[in-house]
Amino acid sequence: MNDQASTLRVLRGGSIAAAMPRPQRRSLAVTGGKGGVGKSSLALNLALARVERGSRTLMVDADLGMADLNLLVGVAPSHSMLDALGGMPIDQVLVAAHGLHLLPALNGSSLLATLGPTGQQRLLELIDGIAANFDTIVIDVAAGLGLTQAVFASATTTTLVVANPEPLSMADAYASLKVLATEHGVRRAYLLPNRVTSRAQGDELVARLSGLVGRFLDLELIALPPIPADPMFQEAAQFGVPLLVHAPQSVAARALRLVDRVLDSHAAPASVDAAPTWWRAAAGDRR
Ligand SMILES: Nc1ncnc2c1ncn2[C@@H]1O[C@H](COP(=O)(O)OP(=O)(O)OP(=O)(O)O)[C@@H](O)[C@H]1O
Numbered sequence: 001m002n003d004q005a006s007t008l009r010v011l012r013g014g015s016i017a018a019a020m021p022r023p024q025r026r027s028l029a030v031t032g033g034k035g036g037v038g039k040s041s042l043a044l045n046l047a048l049a050r051v052e053r054g055s056r057t058l059m060v061d062a063d064l065g066m067a068d069l070n071l072l073v074g075v076a077p078s079h080s081m082l083d084a085l086g087g088m089p090i091d092q093v094l095v096a097a098h099g100l101h102l103l104p105a106l107n108g109s110s111l112l113a114t115l116g117p118t119g120q121q122r123l124l125e126l127i128d129g130i131a132a133n134f135d136t137i138v139i140d141v142a143a144g145l146g147l148t149q150a151v152f153a154s155a156t157t158t159t160l161v162v163a164n165p166e167p168l169s170m171a172d173a174y175a176s177l178k179v180l181a182t183e184h185g186v187r188r189a190y191l192l193p194n195r196v197t198s199r200a201q202g203d204e205l206v207a208r209l210s211g212l213v214g215r216f217l218d219l220e221l222i223a224l225p226p227i228p229a230d231p232m233f234q235e236a237a238q239f240g241v242p243l244l245v246h247a248p249q250s251v252a253a254r255a256l257r258l259v260d261r262v263l264d265s266h267a268a269p270a271s272v273d274a275a276p277t278w279w280r281a282a283a284g285d286r287r
């Protein structure tokens, strides 16, 4: 993994990237309510932004039954978390690519898609068992507002909500935030505007969602810098290569690195670093 990470750093600009401060430890869930808003794309490339900075990074595909993160990563896993839940050592299930490790789900698995609370807890425990090997854990949460989505979106110490500047996406992002705040004890979340075509459009999205959250929810919503609409995403997907690898200097790739830095400027509490487990219940705080 280290070799791949350093290769990636060299590809991104060698010594400049290597001189960057190593990111703090963080567990991050990327959610958004609506389908197709860019959750997986942004989760993966944010994970890679951290790999570039030397972070040992685990990505978890929590779109359990419709898993497609492996396609974005460009790998064809032989096993999935279903095997791990069935007793296979989780090390045998992890797939290494582009300097990160992926815990794959299984496309078309109704067993995973309908995983109940016991299975979800078991999955969190399995991740917990390997968490000490990683500095960053990024969970790609499925679309929708079900219990599984909420469990994974609220499990980490950092919850990030992706929204596009369309009324439906904003409504679904608000609905997700509402469920997380009122039913799952989330007190702080980050808003990541995606596919914006102008600064004004990003500002308006942030103003509208922040206004609603401020009025109706007991939740601190922190806006991150927007990710522009960038045709390089589609091109990267066609090549089966993540954006940060395919087009490292594209506008969206640069915006994603900025988002990673801004996230780190909101320091995780010491309790997260010191916590024996990465997930929120044990960390005792959320940032
Ligand atoms: N900033 C962007 N600019 C252009 N295209 C984008 C951008 N972000 C994402 N996309 C494209 O949008 C599509 C959906 O992205 P992605 O699969 O990441 O969304 P998702 O929210 O994970 O979807 P699902 O809910 O189905 O899991 C992809 O084709 C992706 O390349």
Ligand SMILES: [Mg+2]
Pocket: 039, 040, 041, 063, 140
């Ligand atoms: Mg997805």
